[in-house]
Amino acid sequence: VMSGATTYGPQQDIPVDDIEDWETENPLFWANLNDDDNPLFQGLVQLHEDCTPEERAESYKEQGNDFFKLGKKKYEEAIYCYTKGLNEPFQGKPELRTALHANRAMVNLQFKNYGKVIADCKKAIEFDNTYIKAYYRAAQASIALNKFALAAQFCSKGLEVEPKNKPIIKLHKECKEKWERHEIREKKRREEREKRENAQTKLDNAISERKLVMGKPQHKTSAQFRGELHWDEDGKTLRWPVVFAYPEHSQCDFIESFAETDRIIDHLQAMFPQNERVFWDEEQKYVWNNLSVYYQTNATDIAGKGTNYKPKQWKRVDVELSLGEVLQLPDHIIPEIPILTVFVKNSRYLKEFLTKEKE
Numbered sequence: 031v032m033s034g035a036t037t038y039g040p041q042q043d044i045p046v047d048d049i050e051d052w053e054t055e056n057p058l059f060w061a062n063l064n065d066d067d068n069p070l071f072q073g074l075v076q077l078h079e080d081c082t083p084e085e086r087a088e089s090y091k092e093q094g095n096d097f098f099k100l101g102k103k104k105y106e107e108a109i110y111c112y113t114k115g116l117n118e119p120f121q122g123k124p125e126l127r128t129a130l131h132a133n134r135a136m137v138n139l140q141f142k143n144y145g146k147v148i149a150d151c152k153k154a155i156e157f158d159n160t161y162i163k164a165y166y167r168a169a170q171a172s173i174a175l176n177k178f179a180l181a182a183q184f185c186s187k188g189l190e191v192e193p194k195n196k197p198i199i200k201l202h203k204e205c206k207e208k209w210e211r212h213e214i215r216e217k218k219r220r221e222e223r224e225k226r227e228n229a230q231t232k233l234d235n236a237i238s239e240r241k242l243v244m245g246k247p248q249h250k251t252s253a254q255f256r257g258e259l260h261w262d263e264d265g266k267t268l269r270w271p272v273v274f275a276y277p278e279h280s281q282c283d284f285i286e287s288f289a290e291t292d293r294i295i296d297h298l299q300a301m302f303p304q305n306e307r308v309f310w311d312e313e314q315k316y317v318w319n320n321l322s323v324y325y326q327t328n329a330t331d332i333a334g335k336g337t338n339y340k341p342k343q344w345k346r347v348d349v350e351l352s353l354g355e356v357l358q359l360p361d362h363i364i365p366e367i368p369i370l371t372v373f374v375k376n377s378r379y380l381k382e383f384l385t386k387e388k389e
Contacts, residue, residue, distance in 0.1 A: 063199035083120035090115030091130055098137060109138050124157040128164070131157070135167050147171035148180075160191050162198070162244075169201050178209035233259055236268060242357050245338075247329035255284050255367055267291055270353060274301070275371045278379045279310045291353035294323055294347060294370065315374045322380065323347040324371045327361035338363070344384055 081089065094111035097104040102149045112134035116127065135150035151168035153202035154161050167223065185202035187363030188195060237244060257271025272288040274297075275281075283301060298318040325347055330342040340361065347356055357364055373380040 036119055083118040084123055084126070087115040087118040087120050087123075087126055087130065090118070091126065091133065094130075094133060094137075098133070102140065103135050105140055112137070128154045128158040128161050132161060132164050132167070135164070135171075139167055139171060142174070144171035144174045148175075151184075155187075160190055162192050162195060165191070166198055166201065169198070169205065174203055174209060176212060178205055178212060181205045182209070232261075233268075240268075240354065240358065243361035243363050244333045245365045246333055248330055248369070257284070257286050257367060260287075262289060268354070270357075271367050272353065273367055273369045275369055276316070276373075277371060277383065278373065278377075281308075281310050282352075288353055288368075290357070291352050293350060293352050294356060295349040298323075298349060298372075315377070316372075320375050321349075322373050322375045323349055323355065324373065325359065325362055325369070326371070328363055329369070330363055330365040332363055342387075344387055
């Protein structure tokens with residue numbers, strides 16, 4: 031012991047106010063010194079080199095313990111010391127390897143490196159299958175990873191060593207309770223996932239039966255509107271989210287649930303009645319019986335396939351048709367959310383729009 035240095039026992043906490051002085055006095059913290067800086071440091075280095083691998087491993091273990099006592103800011107150094115000790119090629123002394131593995135697991139538990147904790151605890155148990163702390167720490171880490179079967183196994187093995195160990199008994203009970211809650215949650219998740227998958231399968235089959243062609247979503251539409259294809263309460267009729275677009279005024283309407291059996295004209299009459307006008311239609315031209323509806327052929331790529339090189343064209347829709355019939359029209363590739371584009375009949379804008387699109 032250096033003259034004037036304050037000493038602390040192996041189980042004694044170092045007062046916070048003394049940590050800085052203690053680090054200054056303790057040679058193991060002299061990491062920044064060069065060989066020529068301090069004769070005492072050179073002597074310590076030589077002494078370290080003259081030690082046996084077992085003695086060096088023991089020294090690393092004690093240094094690791096000292097670092098751990100200093101708190102979280104020195105945990106990395108503690109792990110480094112325990113690892114250096116384990117790397118020493120000493121023979122025998124299984125209790126030393128047990129302690130080094132168990133202590134490194136203890137520090138990694140603070141860092142939540144749970145996989146490393148379990149690995150070190152398993153090694154500690156290999157060297158000493160009665161080391162109760164290794165079972166406890168391994169069970170803690172396993173619970174944190176939701177590996178409840180493994181945690182229960184560590185607890186059971188630990189209780190074989192010490193049947194009355196209260197911390198492990200308590201942890202074993204906690205493990206069982208969390209395991210049960212976890213299984214309930216997992217069962218619920220599985221059931222919900224199966225329900226979603228079954229519903230999607232039913233929708234996919236319905237789309238196939240109707241010979242509809244689904245395309246990749248159009249990004250602007252997908253980002254702006256939220257809606258999903260779903261079943262009507264009767265379980266037989268599909269309901270679609272549908273966008274009515276009015277490019278002349280840069281406006282649109284979103285129908286969240288449009289039954290496939292509904293006619294296009296039914297919705298136009300509801301949205302554009304004779305004696306009312308929408309706020310953006312200053313000229314009052316948008317009346318249901320004065321409108322033309324179009325869809326664009328090959329508007330997007332077919333889902334699950336490559337680029338669609340077929341020409342895009344604007345086709346007029348018979349508004350007496352149902353939505354389902356419109357979606358079945360030739361080359362109507364549905365971009366996740368069907369889009370119907372509305373114009374004033376025979377308007378100048380419509381003619382210019384169609385001419386421009388052909389160019």
